[in-house]
Amino acid sequence: xxxxxxxxxxxxxxxxxxxxxxxxxxxxxxxxxxxxxxxxxxxxxxxxxxxxxxxxxxxxxxxxxxxxxxxxxxxxxxxxxxxxxxxxxxxxxxxxxxxxxxxxxxxxxxxxxxxxxxxxxxxxxxxxxxxxxxxxxxxxxxxxxxxxxxxxxxxxxxxxxxxxxxxxxxxxxxxxxxxxxxxxxxxxxxxxxxxxxxxxxxxxxxxxxxxxxxxxxxxxxxxxxxxxxxxxxxxxxxxxx
Amino acid sequence: xxxxxxxxxxxxxxxxxxxxxxxxxxxxxxxxxxxxxxxxxxxxxxxxxxxxxxxxxxxxxxxxxxxxxxxxxxxxxxxxxxxxxxxxxxxxxxxxxxxxxxxxxxxxxxxxxxxxxx
Numbered sequence: 001x002x003x004x005x006x007x008x009x010x011x012x013x014x015x016x017x018x019x020x021x022x023x024x025x026x027x028x029x030x031x032x033x034x035x036x037x038x039x040x041x042x043x044x045x046x047x048x049x050x051x052x053x054x055x056x057x058x059x060x061x062x063x064x065x066x067x068x069x070x071x072x073x074x075x076x077x078x079x080x081x082x083x084x085x086x087x088x089x090x091x092x093x094x095x096x097x098x099x100x101x102x103x104x105x106x107x108x109x110x111x112x113x114x115x116x117x118x119x120x121x122x123x124x125x126x127x128x129x130x131x132x133x134x135x136x137x138x139x140x141x142x143x144x145x146x147x148x149x150x151x152x153x154x155x156x157x158x159x160x161x162x163x164x165x166x167x168x169x170x171x172x173x174x175x176x177x178x179x180x181x182x183x184x185x186x187x188x189x190x191x192x193x194x195x196x197x198x199x200x201x202x203x204x205x206x207x208x209x210x211x212x213x214x215x216x217x218x219x220x221x222x223x224x225x226x227x228x229x230x231x232x233x234x235x236x237x238x239x240x241x
Numbered sequence: 242x243x244x245x246x247x248x249x250x251x252x253x254x255x256x257x258x259x260x261x262x263x264x265x266x267x268x269x270x271x272x273x274x275x276x277x278x279x280x281x282x283x284x285x286x287x288x289x290x291x292x293x294x295x296x297x298x299x300x301x302x303x304x305x306x307x308x309x310x311x312x313x314x315x316x317x318x319x320x321x322x323x324x325x326x327x328x329x330x331x332x333x334x335x336x337x338x339x340x341x342x343x344x345x346x347x348x349x350x351x352x353x354x355x356x357x358x359x
Binding site for chain 2: 025026029060061062113
């Protein structure tokens with residue numbers, strides 16, 4: 001059975017205290033965390049300092065209205081993917097349609113209806129979470145690609161894929177398989193290196209034996225050995241006498 | 242004289258609080274606080290844009306409590322201001338103030354009942 005997703009962080013942007021309170025009460029009852037701003041400028045300030053899952057945006061506000069706020073959100077790389085639900089009266093449908101054309105996700109009519117608010121925020125939140133998951137997935141795919149490059153460059157660290165390998169999905173399986181193969185490859189390289197090292201030692205020893213044989217087989221060495229033998233015998237004779 | 246608040250809208254508002262009487266009372270208090278502010282803005286608006294914004298905001302709150310007549314007065318003023326100049330704006334603001342007084346009294350009574358239910 002799928003678990004119920006936890007609530008999101010919602011930013012309510014409305015100049016009316018009553019509207020903000022109504023929305024906040026309903027959102028908190030649905031398990032969301034709600035913050036408030038009373039105009040677009042304040043909303044952008046909050047969005048800059050904290051991440052939000054959904055923005056509920058009133059259109060008619062002093063200082064900076066909903067249209068201008070939406071335009072800034074959609075023009076800002078870090079904010080453009082945050083779902084924006086515009087709040088509009090039933091007599092402002094044209095404005096809501098214009099906002100959706102500008103990138104708003106949906107609209108919420110006033111006066112508010114609890115079921116509609118629940119459904120629209122829930123749908124936007126689900127869309128945001130799906131996108132967040134896709135982004136995270138892409139980042140992790142990139143980390144596997146990075147690991148492959150590191151393996152080619154000889155700088156691969158098996159621990160770099162540990163977190164990814166703990167996933168239970170196909171990407172986790174890929175990371176585990178990649179790590180295992182990379183470790184096997186490294187172990188094989190080390191075995192080969194050790195064998196090459198041993199071969200070098202054997203070659204060196206054989207070379208030394210050959211050099212010794214060359215020296216001991218030479219006429220000069222044989223002459224020296226005969227001379228040494230004569231000297232030893234002379235010494236022995238001297239001791240006997 | 243018709244009742245200034247629509248019971249269905251008030252029930253919808255109560256539903257948004259999950260039936261919490263304290264929260265419901267707070268929302269009605271917020272209506273009264275906003276009403277004072279928006280009326281002041283209507284009476285002192287320096288230009289038609291500010292007047293239109295105040296009419297819009299008061300209309301929105303009026304709909305929240307089912308104050309249909311008040312919402313219609315505000316909506317008409319907002320629409321006319323969007324279309325162009327409104328020479329009788331002061332008289333229209335007077336009419337809004339008159340209706341708002343009745344609405345605030347009704348909201349006050351509703352607030353009292355909500356307080357007793359707490």
